[in-house]
Amino acid sequence: MSTIEVKNITMNYGPVKALDDVSLIIEPNKIYGLLGRNGAGKTTLLNLITNKIFPTQGNVLIDGEGAFENDRALNKIFYMMEKNLYPEGMKVKEIYKWTREYYSLFDIEYAMALSEKFGLNVNKKIKSLSTGYTSIFKAIAALASNAEIILLDEPVLGLDANHRNMFYKELIANYSENPKTIIISTHLIEEVENVLEEVIIIKEGKLIEKRSVEELLNSAYVISGEADKADVYLKGRRYIGEEGLGKFKSATVIEDSSLKDEALAKELNLDFAKAELQKLFISLTNS
Amino acid sequence: MNNTWKVSKYVFHDYKKSMLVYYGVILGIFILMTAAYLKISAEPNSRIEFSGFGFSAVVFLFISGLNSFKAYFKFMQANNVSRKRFFLGTMVILILMAALMASVDAVCNVVFKQLIPYEGLFTQVFKMQSFFTDILWSFSLMAFAVSSGWFITMLYYRCNKVMKLVVSFAPVFTFILLGIIDRLSMGIVQRVVKLFLAVVLGSPYLSIVYYLLCSVVAFGLCYILIRRMPIKD
Numbered sequence: 357m358s359t360i361e362v363k364n365i366t367m368n369y370g371p372v373k374a375l376d377d378v379s380l381i382i383e384p385n386k387i388y389g390l391l392g393r394n395g396a397g398k399t400t401l402l403n404l405i406t407n408k409i410f411p412t413q414g415n416v417l418i419d420g421e422g423a424f425e426n427d428r429a430l431n432k433i434f435y436m437m438e439k440n441l442y443p444e445g446m447k448v449k450e451i452y453k454w455t456r457e458y459y460s461l462f463d464i465e466y467a468m469a470l471s472e473k474f475g476l477n478v479n480k481k482i483k484s485l486s487t488g489y490t491s492i493f494k495a496i497a498a499l500a501s502n503a504e505i506i507l508l509d510e511p512v513l514g515l516d517a518n519h520r521n522m523f524y525k526e527l528i529a530n531y532s533e534n535p536k537t538i539i540i541s542t543h544l545i546e547e548v549e550n551v552l553e554e555v556i557i558i559k560e561g562k563l564i565e566k567r568s569v570e571e572l573l574n575s576a577y578v579i580s581g582e583a584d585k586a587d588v589y590l591k592g593r594r595y596i597g598e599e600g601l602g603k604f605k606s607a608t609v610i611e612d613s614s615l616k617d618e619a620l621a622k623e624l625n626l627d628f629a630k631a632e633l634q635k636l637f638i639s640l641t642n643s
Numbered sequence: 644m645n646n647t648w649k650v651s652k653y654v655f656h657d658y659k660k661s662m663l664v665y666y667g668v669i670l671g672i673f674i675l676m677t678a679a680y681l682k683i684s685a686e687p688n689s690r691i692e693f694s695g696f697g698f699s700a701v702v703f704l705f706i707s708g709l710n711s712f713k714a715y716f717k718f719m720q721a722n723n724v725s726r727k728r729f730f731l732g733t734m735v736i737l738i739l740m741a742a743l744m745a746s747v748d749a750v751c752n753v754v755f756k757q758l759i760p761y762e763g764l765f766t767q768v769f770k771m772q773s774f775f776t777d778i779l780w781s782f783s784l785m786a787f788a789v790s791s792g793w794f795i796t797m798l799y800y801r802c803n804k805v806m807k808l809v810v811s812f813a814p815v816f817t818f819i820l821l822g823i824i825d826r827l828s829m830g831i832v833q834r835v836v837k838l839f840l841a842v843v844l845g846s847p848y849l850s851i852v853y854y855l856l857c858s859v860v861a862f863g864l865c866y867i868l869i870r871r872m873p874i875k876d
Contacts, residue, residue: 457652
């Protein structure tokens with residue numbers, strides 16, 4: 357069980373502040389979603405946790421130990437980077453073999469089985485894999501690593517809908533069998549919503565939200581019904597994601613779901629529904 | 644097995660094939676040389692002498708040093724191996740490769756000499772024969788070759804485009820500058836260089852100390868460069 361503690365991390369790239377005094381604790385055995393718009397600082401945060409880059413200020417602790425050049429701490433993490441760092445001339449199966457050298461719990465049989473399931477030819481060289489299959493290969497290596505912490509940066513990049521669906525299923529199966537800390541950085545919020553337990557939202561280098569998906573979704577709700585009646589309900593309330601189709605209208609009300617006015621909704625013949633994470637994310641990162 | 648050895652194992656796995664190919668080529672050339680010797684020596688008044696394998700091993704190790712960074716560094720980063728551990732693991736295997744090739748070279752010198760008129764690099768430079776001093780001297784020279792190759796490749800990797808140009812032209816400018824200084828000072832640079840070469844090449848032991856010191860400096864500079872090395876494409 358490994359805890360990551362990010363303490364007052366600031367990262368400057370010349371005059372650009374990629375991360376600004378970010379502090380957070382990643383608790384063990386949870387699946388986190390690391391969300392943010394393009395250039396928000398998601399990859400920078402993952403790179404800092406794993407020593408790929410070094411912070412201007414602050415530090416990262418893994419189980420209380422500084423992560424800086426600390427092999428014991430770093431070995432608890434498997435980081436699937438968006439960039440390919442594997443030798444292009446090496447075969448997939450050779451990389452599995454070598455990865456086991458560095459991650460002693462790496463499960464080659466599981467990796468081979470997953471490769472077969474995804475239709476990944478393990479005799480192919482990395483340079484001959486398509487973007488989608490490169491992502492599949494890296495994701496399989498991550499899942500088979502059996503590391504205590506797995507960081508996935510855009511794990512479904514280039515994957516078709518079927519493979520994305522398979523990946524999420526495998527991720528949940530892997531996590532259920534062997535709980536671990538997983539951080540997924542992605543833009544496909546709708547797809548990953550049901551997989552996540554907690555979300556970390558970064559906006560322009562600052563941490564703006566870190567709480568459970570359930571809590572976040574309970575902080576809003578959707579109403580829908582006839583447009584005129586919906587407007588009556590929405591009057592004086594903060595709402596986002598207004599959508600209309602003919603006389604029909606729906607909107608996400610930013611209000612704790614326990615505070616919804618069920619009597620008024622009944623009177624106006626409006627329906628309630630659960631808020632969507634993506635809409636909340638857009639609201640939080642647009643304001 | 645700790646991570647240092649795992650890094651060494653990975654780097655060596657990649658060089659194993661290159662070394663086998665290299666020694667295969669050396670063996671092939673030796674066979675050709677033997678055949679040439681047998682043919683030429685049969686002719687009256689013929690005189691022939693062979694050399695040069697030692698120098699080719701030095702070149703092989705220099706090129707190995709040049710090729711020992713980018714791909715290995717990225718692979719180790721993919722596996723979350725620290726830069727310190729990568730440095731130690733690679734340095735250990737490069738030194739071991741230098742030791743192995745120096746020993747093989749010294750043994751080859753002895754074997755070749757039995758079959759053809761052959762002079763190894765050590766004998767050519769110092770006009771003397773000593774099996775163990777040959778191994779030590781070859782090792783120090785090869786360690787210097789491999790460490791300087793490693794340092795150059797790291798320096799290039801670390802530099803931006805402008806700095807790469809500066810680093811590339813620095814030796815040329817240094818030579819020009821030394822030429823100017825030499826002309827202005829009526830040959831003082833030449834005298835210093837000659838004195839230095841006389842001291843270093845005058846004694847194999849001083850030469851060993853010199854090359855080993857240079858290797859330590861090159862590896863030390865590599866460590867400084869790698870400490871906060873970014874991942875580049």
